[in-house]
Amino acid sequence: MTDTHEHSEPMKATGTLPATVGSPADTSVPPAAAGDAAAAGGHPYRSGFIGILGRPNVGKSTFLNRVIGEKVAIVTPKPQTTRDKIMGILHFEGGQMVFLDTPGVHRGTTTLNRHMVQVALRTLDDADLLFCLFEPPAASLGYPRGDQGLFLDDESLLLLEHLSRTRTPKFLVINKVDVLDEGPVIAHFTGRQALQPLVEAVRQHAAFDESFVISARTGEGIDALVEAAKSRMPEGPPYFPEGMFTDQTDRSFAAEVIREKIFLLLGQEIPYHSAVTIEEFDDSEETLHLHATIHVDRESQKGIVIGHRGQMIRNLRIAAREEIQKILGQPVFLKLQVRVSERWSQDDRIMKRLGYHL
Numbered sequence: 038m039t040d041t042h043e044h045s046e047p048m049k050a051t052g053t054l055p056a057t058v059g060s061p062a063d064t065s066v067p068p069a070a071a072g073d074a075a076a077a078g079g080h081p082y083r084s085g086f087i088g089i090l091g092r093p094n095v096g097k098s099t100f101l102n103r104v105i106g107e108k109v110a111i112v113t114p115k116p117q118t119t120r121d122k123i124m125g126i127l128h129f130e131g132g133q134m135v136f137l138d139t140p141g142v143h144r145g146t147t148t149l150n151r152h153m154v155q156v157a158l159r160t161l162d163d164a165d166l167l168f169c170l171f172e173p174p175a176a177s178l179g180y181p182r183g184d185q186g187l188f189l190d191d192e193s194l195l196l197l198e199h200l201s202r203t204r205t206p207k208f209l210v211i212n213k214v215d216v217l218d219e220g221p222v223i224a225h226f227t228g229r230q231a232l233q234p235l236v237e238a239v240r241q242h243a244a245f246d247e248s249f250v251i252s253a254r255t256g257e258g259i260d261a262l263v264e265a266a267k268s269r270m271p272e273g274p275p276y277f278p279e280g281m282f283t284d285q286t287d288r289s290f291a292a293e294v295i296r297e298k299i300f301l302l303l304g305q306e307i308p309y310h311s312a313v314t315i316e317e318f319d320d321s322e323e324t325l326h327l328h329a330t331i332h333v334d335r336e337s338q339k340g341i342v343i344g345h346r347g348q349m350i351r352n353l354r355i356a357a358r359e360e361i362q363k364i365l366g367q368p369v370f371l372k373l374q375v376r377v378s379e380r381w382s383q384d385d386r387i388m389k390r391l392g393y394h395l
């Protein structure tokens with residue numbers, strides 16, 4: 038193990054969860070525990086869980102990475118990238134905020150789709166605060182536009198329906214505002230004026246405690262949002278030790294990076310029908326030995342992932358290995374294989390075997 042990369046030490050601290058923390062449901066901590074953790078100066082320690090919600094592709098994972106300052110979650114330009122809850126921990130003086138990146142809320146019929154949406158909706162009542170992400174119309178192909186202004190898409194409406202039913206405090210967060218500076222957006226609105234009809238439309242469906250305009254890409258507005266969230270954190274214990282910024286193990290992070298490369302390099306339906314498991318993760322020597330399997334739904338997909346003369350799987354291996362090396366800060370030997378796990382995304386039992394917590 039080399040220590041050449043700044044990420045290597047913190048990531049190593051992420052292997053295990055404290056026994057008291059398994060899910061945001063554990064936020065109900067007895068006051069005594071909070072008292073123990075009182076920060077110096079007599080101020081109570083503050084901590085809480087923040088659910089990041091939104092339809093697919095609004096930038097939830099980009100936002101998490103930006104706030105934490107590390108790559109915790111994978112990001113791609115395609116919707117439905119995130120499939121499970123990803124935790125990122127932000128430590129501040131006298132407290133900590135635990136951010137929960139979630140899969141995009143959408144309507145889907147497979148077991149995988151339903152699992153993803155369930156993971157997201159579970160945070161609605163379990164978190165202390167919700168960041169509800171939306172994006173301006175220009176950033177989204179999904180918003181139908183018309184002379185009347187803007188109509189919310191089906192997935193946003195579905196999310197808003199759920200949001201209107203929870204009593205958890207909510208922040209309305211419009212992400213990707215950097216795209217508004219690029220020019221006209223919809224018929225009657227240019228630049229940032231285009232946010233107005235969006236905010237009005239969203240507010241018709243649910244009440245929000247505060248509103249923010251941000252760009253997870255450029256960092257604009259992030260500090261103000263984080264400060265506002267900080268002030269709403271309840272008294273609580275330090276759920277995670279100082280220096281730990283995610284609960285994700287290096288092993289599952291490696292699997293996620295491989296999945297990211299599948300999303301980036303393969304088109305059509307393949308990314309949505311692929312899952313990745315790690316068969317071997319041996320970091321006992323300087324070079325990390327990784328052996329991973331890409332599971333696809335059908336025999337025909339296997340050939341596409343392997344590619345002509347193995348070119349595609351080679352490209353996937355190179356891209357994934359490079360990134361895992363960079364982030365874990367050690368040389369990586371990556372072996373990739375493809376396996377057909379027939380209709381895995383429709384089958385509870387296979388999905389559990391592939392590591393999904395159904």
Ligand SMILES: Nc1nc2c(ncn2[C@@H]2O[C@H](COP(=O)(O)OP(=O)(O)OP(=O)(O)O)[C@@H](O)[C@H]2O)c(=O)[nH]1
Pocket residue numbers: 091092093094095096097098099100111112113114115116117118119120139140141142212213214215216251252253254255
């Ligand atoms: N212009 C711009 N693009 C952004 C911003 N935030 C995210 N994106 C892009 O939006 C796309 C989706 O980002 P993700 O972070 O994967 O979105 P997500 O909400 O996590 O998506 P799912 O996991 O699929 O639900 C990527 O191409 C990002 O680079 C932003 O502030 N500005």
Ligand SMILES: [Mg+2]
Pocket residue numbers: 097098099110111112118119138139140141
């Ligand atoms: Mg995501």
